[in-house]
Amino acid sequence: MVARLIHVEDPDDPRLAPYRDIREKDLVGRDGRFIAEGKVVLNVLLNGSRFEAESLLILENRLAGARPLLDAAPDGLPAYVAKAPVIDALAGFHVHRGVLGLGRRGPERTxxxxxxxxxxxxxxxxxxxxxxxxxxxxxxxxxxxxxxxxxxxxxxxxxxxxxxxxxxxxxxxxxxxxxxxxxxxxxxxxxxxxxxxxxxxxxxxxxxxxxxxxxxxxxxxxxxxxxxxxxxxxxxxxxxxxxxxxxxxxxxxxxxxxxxxxxxxxxxxxxxxxxxxxxxx
Amino acid sequence: MVARLIHVEDPDDPRLAPYRDIREKDLVGRDGRFIAEGKVVLNVLLNGSRFEAESLLILENRLAGARPLLDAAPDGLPAYVAKAPVIDALAGFHVHRGVLGLGRRGPERTxxxxxxxxxxxxxxxxxxxxxxxxxxxxxxxxxxxxxxxxxxxxxxxxxxxxxxxxxxxxxxxxxxxxxxxxxxxxxxxxxxxxxxxxxxxxxxxxxxxxxxxxxxxxxxxxxxxxxxxxxxxxxxxxxxxxxxxxxxxxxxxxxxxxxxxxxxxxxxxxxxxxxxxxxxx
Incomplete structure (x- = not known):
């Protein structure tokens, strides 16, 4: 495994701030970043995307299923792991897909x-x-x-x-x-x-x-x-x-x-x- | 106008029963009927559908926009007209499309x-x-x-x-x-x-x-x-x-x-x- 697993228990952990209130940020924008969700999409983000991933957020009981994804991640990519109540409290809704990722938009093309x-x-x-x-x-x-x-x-x-x-x-x-x-x-x-x-x-x-x-x-x-x-x-x-x-x-x-x-x-x-x-x- | 306008003020009016708790009935079925919504779809239901309409339910402030629909309805089709709070209380959610219709499935084809x-x-x-x-x-x-x-x-x-x-x-x-x-x-x-x-x-x-x-x-x-x-x-x-x-x-x-x-x-x-x-x- 090349991603770096970081177990978190506090939805107020500042490292998780980009994942806070996901739906509200969908509306007002998120400062040069985007949220991707689900294994299929995250697989594209980590392999063959034109964007860089900043971190992953994984539901603890989906960790086994997410292993191929973690293995394919850039070396040292932070992969936060948390239980469902922590992730739901953080995101502001029930995250049933189990895996989220944060990407960086990078410079806009012309x-x-x-x-x-x-x-x-x-x-x-x-x-x-x-x-x-x-x-x-x-x-x-x-x-x-x-x-x-x-x-x-x-x-x-x-x-x-x-x-x-x-x-x-x-x-x-x-x-x-x-x-x-x-x-x-x-x-x-x-x-x-x-x-x-x-x-x-x-x-x-x-x-x-x-x-x-x-x-x-x-x-x-x-x-x-x-x-x-x-x-x-x-x-x-x-x-x-x-x-x-x-x-x-x-x-x-x-x-x-x-x-x-x-x-x-x-x-x-x-x-x-x-x-x-x-x-x- | 050929549809028969019926103004209703009570969400418990028994004539409106088929429109009650629309989303729940989506899940459990509705006894040989279906709900259609929006002008484009209702226009198909009333013109060129293979199903019969039983009634319409129209938001009072959308009545003017629904007039072509009402004119095209079968003679005497009940068209219930109500204010938004009545319709929302009845349907169980905010009905933003403004026009609903009830259709009869009829005998299943083989x-x-x-x-x-x-x-x-x-x-x-x-x-x-x-x-x-x-x-x-x-x-x-x-x-x-x-x-x-x-x-x-x-x-x-x-x-x-x-x-x-x-x-x-x-x-x-x-x-x-x-x-x-x-x-x-x-x-x-x-x-x-x-x-x-x-x-x-x-x-x-x-x-x-x-x-x-x-x-x-x-x-x-x-x-x-x-x-x-x-x-x-x-x-x-x-x-x-x-x-x-x-x-x-x-x-x-x-x-x-x-x-x-x-x-x-x-x-x-x-x-x-x-x-x-x-x-x-």
Whole structure:
């Protein structure tokens, strides 16, 4: 075991301060850090994340099950171990997942910096006004599955490092590079400047996604579920629709992203072998 | 207006009994009825549902916004109107959506009866062990968008008329015919007997979904997110995978259903015109 186990009995132990009142801090922010929860997500945080872990907090009776996680942790990472009443009093609710982790956000990346590092063939996902945490997380999960190189979120979309978004993404928000900020208009201009074909996914799109081929540099724009993409965004690029029933033309934005990203995946069209079943939840 | 407005002030009014303790009844069942909530879902219940509405319950200050709904209701449908404290005391939680409806389940359909009515070209979705209400609702939404003719759920999958499943489906569970019950093995045998090509969606599938063409009678089997389809189910039919990243082979079951159903949609390959933006949430 490489993580350093530290048994704690006092919910007021100052070393545990970042885990205090988790839900309230979800709302007001937590000063350059984020909380990840559950074994699947923490496994991504410790292996293959672009963020650094600062500590873990483990329910005492889940210690045996958490051992592979602890073995994979960086040498000396503090892993606080406590009984359920201590953790519940600290977190402010019943923590049934048993394992929590604290990550450091690190310096924010910039749009221009990220675009400069993309390969000649690249796939970018842009969220414009996607404020629902479940949808943000689900879109990141699809972005990781279909190997998007970068996710961009305008200033009105919600934070991918919000606890629930991380959980729904099964850790993809810790893995796929992203930049959040700026207007959709500014993001579009930067992408066009970097040679991207910008595609607005919309039921009123003039092209069918089934006719779009992967290859080159593609950016797919997703709007909010209620209002979709703004007319000014739609007018500035090619709009693409997903063919579906005329009498029930309603697709969740994350489901739409799955369909579009599967079509634009750079592996599409290649013959790939079957894989063993996934281990995720 | 065709619904009959009835103002109520007493949360103990016996006519409102079906709306009492909504969350508790979600767990124990409600005797042949179900609760639908929100304007989008109630609009489906009153227009294009296969179920009958028994009554509506509307927050007094939402009455103006609910008027189109009331106008579309069957003549004389009781629409109870009450202030927020009355509705909250009755329902047992804060009902922020403002409009609720009570539907009647009616006689359960049978697998053989439903199969007998399907057209020569048909698309069926089968859920085997899908117990998460959000996933059941999201899969129904995709089934409606891609015009599945029937949804079958094995006895271990959860109830599509559970309140949250109806809500997540944006009403699709009220619209797409379904039968719930029996084992996956029995469902498979009936589908094969009815001339269906049974396809198990699985990361270990030998065929790629991109190579499967719509047409004829297709049934797509979806397993639980954690464990997937049982080996015995996989062994009894053709297994199909969705090509994706080898390093993040994790797709939500509803996202997987969206991709597969879009490929198997009978409108796929046809040239369809763009549509106006959807009105759903």
């Amino acid at each position: 749009l221009e910096g990220e675009l400069a590092h993309l390969p000649a063939e690249a796939l970018v996902v842009v969220m414009a006004g996607v404020s629902n945490h479940d949808n943000v997380g689900a879109i990141f999960r699809n972005a990781a599955a279909f190997e998007a190189d970068l996710v961009l979120l305008d200033e009105t979309s919600s934070d991918p490092l919000y606890r629930k978004a991380i959980r729904v993404s099964v850790g993809a928000t810790l893995k796929v590079p992203f930049v959040r900020g700026g207007s959709t208009k500014a993001i579009t201009a930067s992408l066009i400047g970097a040679g991207f074909r910008c595609l607005a996914l919309s039921p009123s799109g003039g092209s069918d996604i089934a006719a779009i081929k992967p290859g080159g540099r593609n950016a797919i724009f997703l709007g909010s579920e209620g209002d979709g993409l703004a007319p000014s965004v739609m007018a500035s690029m090619e709009a693409v629709r997903i063919g579906m029933s005329a009498s029930f033309d309603s697709l969740n934005v994350a489901a739409a992203s799955a369909i579009a990203l599967h079509r634009l995946w750079r592996g599409a069209g290649q013959v790939s072998g079957p894989r063993p079943p996934p281990s995720g939840p | 697998l053989e009866g439903e199969l007998a009515h399907l057209p020569a070209e048909a698309l069926v979705v089968v859920m085997a062990g899908v117990s998460n209400h959000d996933n059941v609702g999201a899969i129904f939404r995709n089934a409606a968008a891609f015009e599945a003719d029937l949804v079958l759920l094995d006895e271990t999958s959860s109830d599509p008329l559970y309140r949250k499943a109806i809500r997540v489906s944006v009403g699709a569970t009220l619209k797409v015919p379904f039968v719930r019950g029996g084992s996956t093995k029995a469902i498979t045998a009936s589908l094969i007997g009815a001339g269906f090509r049974c396809l198990a969606l699985s990361p270990s599938g030998g065929s790629d979904i991109a190579a499967i063409k719509p047409g004829g009678r297709n049934a797509i089997f979806l397993g639980s997110e954690g464990d997937g389809l049982a080996p015995s189910v996989m062994a009894s039919m053709e297994a199909v995978r969705i090509g994706m990243s080898a390093s993040f082979d994790s797709l939500n079951v509803a996202a997987a259903s969206a991709i597969a159903l879009h490929r198997l949609w009978r409108g796929a390959g046809q040239v369809s015109g763009p549509r106006p933006p959807p009105s759903g949430p």
